[in-house]
Amino acid sequence: MVMLGTITPVLRSFDEARTRAFYCDFLGFKPVFEHRFEPDSPLYMGVILGACELHLSEHYGDATPGSAIRIAVDDVTAYAAQLRAKNFGNARPGAPDKTDWGSLELTITDPAGNKLTFCTDLPEDAA
Template sequence: MHLASPIPVLRMFDEERAREFYVGFLGFRVDWEHRFEPDTPLYMQVSRDGCVLHLSGHFGDGTPGTALRVHVDELDALQQELLAKKYRHSRPGIQEQPWGRDMTIPDPFGNRITFTTAGKA
């Protein structure tokens, strides 16, 4: 038996802002999208490397304010990539923690994504 990594479902309220943040800023790609009908909420999967997220516009899916942690092996490189984009809503910094280093970035919907690496650089 093998358990795979969980796939978090994050609530979104605006598709354009979700794409701007997750695809344009964080560098994820849209893997697939689903709607039950043309005017119904969007449910989609985005991914970058081994990190997979589901974004949902459906009432009851996810809770705004969700916090998740994503391990990254080169946190400084990710920070520099994001800072170079000059995204108007975020200039992420790195915090030293007892367990390693964290870079927390809130999405436009109140969710917090912490990119983390173990140990000191």
């Protein structure tokens, strides 16, 4: 039987400064690598936070702006509070919403229109 490994979403980005501010300064990801074919060519960058690794690309065709991904987090309520405390100019998330499928979820849109939904599964008796 073939075993699948982890996935690494590639998300489209347009503005390097805004992308860095959003993912690194606001969400807390750390850069893993940066790649450009030439000094003035588009940026392809990897970022990581905990076990979540994302690739962010300015290259045409690498991804579609406005994509949506779900990211598991151990305590989405605490993460939302940390993000609100940063008073980031373009995103001030509220409290996570309880879903019909038994999780708490918080969706934040990045500068390229990608939707990141941070989610924590609720215990069965709380769902």
